Structures are given as structure tokens and as C-alpha cells.
Amino acid sequence: MHELSLVTELVAECVQRAGGRQVTAVEVRCPVGVDADELTEAFAHLTEGGLLAGAVLEIETVPQVLTCECGFAGEVDPEQCAGHMVVCPACSRVHEAPDALELIAVRFPGEDRIVP
Ligand SMILES: [Zn+2]
Numbered sequence: 001m002h003e004l005s006l007v008t009e010l011v012a013e014c015v016q017r018a019g020g021r022q023v024t025a026v027e028v029r030c031p032v033g034v035d036a037d038e039l040t041e042a043f044a045h046l047t048e049g050g051l052l053a054g055a056v057l058e059i060e061t062v063p064q065v066l067t068c069e070c071g072f073a074g075e076v077d078p079e080q081c082a083g084h085m086v087v088c089p090a091c092s093r094v095h096e097a098p099d100a101l102e103l104i105a106v107r108f109p110g111e112d113r114i115v116p
Pocket of ligand 1: 068069070071072088089090091092093
């Protein structure tokens with residue numbers, strides 16, 4: 001499951017940023033095609049009992065962007081994204097989706113958002 005490996009990396013990064021503090025929320029940006037429900041589920045599972053336990057995963061969905069060998073570069077329709085695969089709208093080549101989750105912010109109790 002692709003989502004699980006993405007979230008594993010995300011959680012590791014958050015733990016590092018938290019530096020021992022409890023985390024209340026994590027904001028990420030992710031391209032369409034990634035299953036937000038699976039992300040949320042994986043996040044809850046991977047953060048159980050740690051510094052991120054109970055933290056809310058806030059997902060902002062953005063268009064999938066693809067650069068292809070055929071010269072196409074730009075946004076791809078959601079219909080052409082499935083999980084971690086993206087189909088080039090110009091030549092139909094199937095690509096591995098570029099790695100997806102971008103950490104925007106980690107928030108702590110009593111603090112405003114921390115922008116990296
Ligand atoms: Zn192409």
C-alpha cells in the first residue's frame with residue numbers, strides 16, 4: 001500500500017520536528033489520486049501511542065503535476081490518476097506518481113501554526 005509508506009515517512013519527519021513535544025495537528029498537501037481516507041487511517045495507525053497520538057491530519061488536495069519524456073508538463077486530470085499511477089494525457093505512458101505528501105506544518109498545543 002503506497003499510502004502507508006508515504007505516511008511512514010511523514011510521521012518520521014513530524015516526530016523529528018516535534019522534538020519531544022506533543023503534536024495536535026499535522027497539515028499536508030497531497031495530489032489528487034492519493035486516497036485521503038487511507039492516509040488518515042494509516043496516520044492514525046502509525047501515530048498510536050506516540051507523540052503524534054490523537055493529532056489531526058489535515059489534508060489539502062492539489063492537482064497532480066506530471067513531467068513526461070514526450071514533452072508534456074502540467075496538471076493531470078483526476079481521472080488519469082489512480083493511486084500512485086499517473087497516465088500522461090499526451091502519450092498515455094504510465095508513470096509512477098511523483099512522491100506525494102508535502103508537509104506544510106506541524107502544530108503544537110497552545111501555539112499558532114509553525115511554518116517550516
Ligand atoms: Zn507523455
